Amino acid sequence: MARMQQRSRLRSFPHSVFGLYTVAGFYRGAQNMALTTLALIIKEDLGYGAGTIGVISALSGIVLVLVTLFISARLKPAQLERAVSISLIALAIGLLIIGISNSIYLTAFASILLGIGGGLGMPGLAGSVQLAAGKGSANPQRILAIYTLVLSISLAIGPLLEAGLLNATHQDVRWPFIAFAVLPLLALAIMFARRREALALAARMDANGEVEPPHPPATERVRLLRTPEVVKAILAQLMYAVPFAALTVFGAEVARVTDQATAAQAQLAFTVFFVFSLSCRGLVAWRSPIFHKGVIYAISGLLTITGLTFIVVGHSFMLFLVGMVILGIPHGVIFPLVLSALSSSLPADQLPRANSLLMGSSNIVGIIAPFILGVVAAATSYRFMMGTVLIPVVLVFVIFVVIVGLMRTQHRPVTQSAP
Numbered sequence: 001m002a003r004m005q006q007r008s009r010l011r012s013f014p015h016s017v018f019g020l021y022t023v024a025g026f027y028r029g030a031q032n033m034a035l036t037t038l039a040l041i042i043k044e045d046l047g048y049g050a051g052t053i054g055v056i057s058a059l060s061g062i063v064l065v066l067v068t069l070f071i072s073a074r075l076k077p078a079q080l081e082r083a084v085s086i087s088l089i090a091l092a093i094g095l096l097i098i099g100i101s102n103s104i105y106l107t108a109f110a111s112i113l114l115g116i117g118g119g120l121g122m123p124g125l126a127g128s129v130q131l132a133a134g135k136g137s138a139n140p141q142r143i144l145a146i147y148t149l150v151l152s153i154s155l156a157i158g159p160l161l162e163a164g165l166l167n168a169t170h171q172d173v174r175w176p177f178i179a180f181a182v183l184p185l186l187a188l189a190i191m192f193a194r195r196r197e198a199l200a201l202a203a204r205m206d207a208n209g210e211v212e213p214p215h216p217p218a219t220e221r222v223r224l225l226r227t228p229e230v231v232k233a234i235l236a237q238l239m240y241a242v243p244f245a246a247l248t249v250f251g252a253e254v255a256r257v258t259d260q261a262t263a264a265q266a267q268l269a270f271t272v273f274f275v276f277s278l279s280c281r282g283l284v285a286w287r288s289p290i291f292h293k294g295v296i297y298a299i300s301g302l303l304t305i306t307g308l309t310f311i312v313v314g315h316s317f318m319l320f321l322v323g324m325v326i327l328g329i330p331h332g333v334i335f336p337l338v339l340s341a342l343s344s345s346l347p348a349d350q351l352p353r354a355n356s357l358l359m360g361s362s363n364i365v366g367i368i369a370p371f372i373l374g375v376v377a378a379a380t381s382y383r384f385m386m387g388t389v390l391i392p393v394v395l396v397f398v399i400f401v402v403i404v405g406l407m408r409t410q411h412r413p414v415t416q417s418a419p
Helices: 002-010 017-045 050-070 077-100 104-133 140-168 175-180 182-207 228-259 263-287 293-313 317-345 348-379 382-411
Strands: none
Touching: 017 050, 017 077, 017 104, 017 140, 017 175, 017 182, 017 228, 017 263, 050 104, 050 228, 050 348, 077 104, 077 175, 077 182, 077 348, 104 140, 104 317, 104 348, 140 175, 140 263, 140 317, 175 182, 228 263, 228 293, 228 317, 228 348, 228 382, 263 317, 293 317, 293 382, 317 348, 348 382
């Protein structure tokens, strides 16, 4: 009887992987709204230009990277969910400050809170789901793919809801920050419920004389940059890091200034982008487990270059939309594959480090890229700025192809000719 109650409690919604999925969806939807709309607040409400947008975005990115590399990377598996809860609190407060403040300094402070939320939230959620996927699942890659699919669902629905809210409030870009602050608070309630159920379960097991399964013993520290799957995962993620940073910070302004789109149309383009990302992640979940990830990484790199080219050379909102559609494909494919690659190639206690390295390397780009691109846009134009994004993408793609080729050569079996 006690065991049946235990299984029932484990299957309860907050304590299940579906609870984590819901938290991830609420968290990512609110965070993405802030990333894509902050530029509009700074420029249209506060009256500052592209350089200020780049500086504030870089400030948020610096905090995010520091938290990711020096706090999240040191977390033990049992501490991941607590880090997620702290990130949700920081995100909710940051959104509310941006929504009600008329000060550029308070907006900058709120961006620091967003950086703290991002540095703790994304590695914490990814690690929590990876651990859940590794607990006896027949297809852990599918659990991770569904997690990224949930992220895409939130990223597709979020801009659509924001576009409707903008239309209803006569393009008042403050309302989305106030309205979306509810999402991390709802996610926080789920995390508190998870914690409460975990404590209740532990007390029940103790009362019944049952022993909680021990955590796996700590393994020897892995040299991550000597691990082929980790190196390929980081390079694949970096291929997309610069264009994604450019789109999240400047994408709405690129559409409005370059292609004469309204704020609602700009958010519609993000919705289309994330719908295609969602579709690709659904395909990855359906086809999991997926092998030959290196080939898919390379194809995704080529699609990234193609999508950016459409945005750079196009002179209409429709061509901008086509570019966003193409860019949505690698955005949907790369992240679930790199997460599963890390999960399958490393011990559980090494995953926080690996996730932090993966996300930290991308977030370093989030520091440098907005600042440089903001300066480029201020000195030239948004179209020329997007053209400069192609340079690092092509460079990382070439490095990826060369390194993968060298890895295959090193691991190729040596055959001796007959005497």
